[in-house]
Amino acid sequence: xxxxxxxxxxxxxxxxxxxxxxxxxxxxxxxxxxxxxxxxxxxxxxxxxxxxxxxxxxxxxxxxxxxxxxxxxxxxxxxxxxxxxxxxxxxxxxxxxxxxxxxxxxxxxxxxxxxxxxxxxxxxxxxxxxxxxxxxxxxxxxxxxxxxxxxxxxxxxxxxxxxxxxxxxxxxxxxxxxxxxxxxxxxxxxxxxxxxxxxxxxxxxxxxxxxxxxxxxxxxxxxxxxxxxxxxxxxxxxxxxxxxxxxxxxxxxxxxxxxxxxxxx
Numbered sequence: 001x002x003x004x005x006x007x008x009x010x011x012x013x014x015x016x017x018x019x020x021x022x023x024x025x026x027x028x029x030x031x032x033x034x035x036x037x038x039x040x041x042x043x044x045x046x047x048x049x050x051x052x053x054x055x056x057x058x059x060x061x062x063x064x065x066x067x068x069x070x071x072x073x074x075x076x077x078x079x080x081x082x083x084x085x086x087x088x089x090x091x092x093x094x095x096x097x098x099x100x101x102x103x104x105x106x107x108x109x110x111x112x113x114x115x116x117x118x119x120x121x122x123x124x125x126x127x128x129x130x131x132x133x134x135x136x137x138x139x140x141x142x143x144x145x146x147x148x149x150x151x152x153x154x155x156x157x158x159x160x161x162x163x164x165x166x167x168x169x170x171x172x173x174x175x176x177x178x179x180x181x182x183x184x185x186x187x188x189x190x191x192x193x194x195x196x197x198x199x200x201x202x203x204x205x206x207x208x209x210x211x212x213x214x215x216x217x218x219x220x221x222x223x224x225x226x227x228x229x230x231x232x233x234x235x236x237x238x239x240x241x242x243x244x245x246x247x248x249x250x251x252x253x254x255x256x257x258x259x260x261x262x263x264x265x
Contacts, residue, residue, distance in 0.1 A: 040204060040208065041205070044204065056170075063087075067083055067086060071178055072178040080182070088112050100112070106135065151170070153169055171185055
């Protein structure tokens, strides 16, 4: 069937085939672009989470050492009073959800947002996922100098309107030097972290989309600039050659039929 098509139609089929191929390639690029965006988002989240963990580690270790120097040589009630005063009004994060809290083993001794917990043993406290977060924080606090560990748990979160909600949290704890098993901890709520990560991901993915679009557009322009003249030159040359042969055959058979007296090679 293809052999019966005219030359012009065959050239048209060739052009359509090239266009269909380009559209297919574009579809494949878009398909893998989604994978690339998902992988990029996951890697960004992982990298930022690790960075945040390092920051809360540095902040907690620093304040633990500073408080240890302030309370050296004091009796325990005086130590607790100094620690509580030091962390009472300190907040971080844009929504003011970040804060420090201090425990003596499994009992809160200073907590800026949950005064109702102070003095109550939370040895049996666990979150909705069954994580005994107080036990885990205390155990990690005792071994942080040998091996850095973080605890993931859900806990009450202070909201901008003054009420308390619940959110997932990644926490880090460290022992306060010169005290008898008093440790300090802080953490970052992962919903706040996700908002931060999503903002960065949105910007980076926007750059990726723009770069892919520019690359595709430039590729299409270059392809058209190269392909269209080549097809036109091929078609023109082929038509010229066919017409030359046609004219030569016409003159030759005219010579054989004695319509002309000469025949050109």
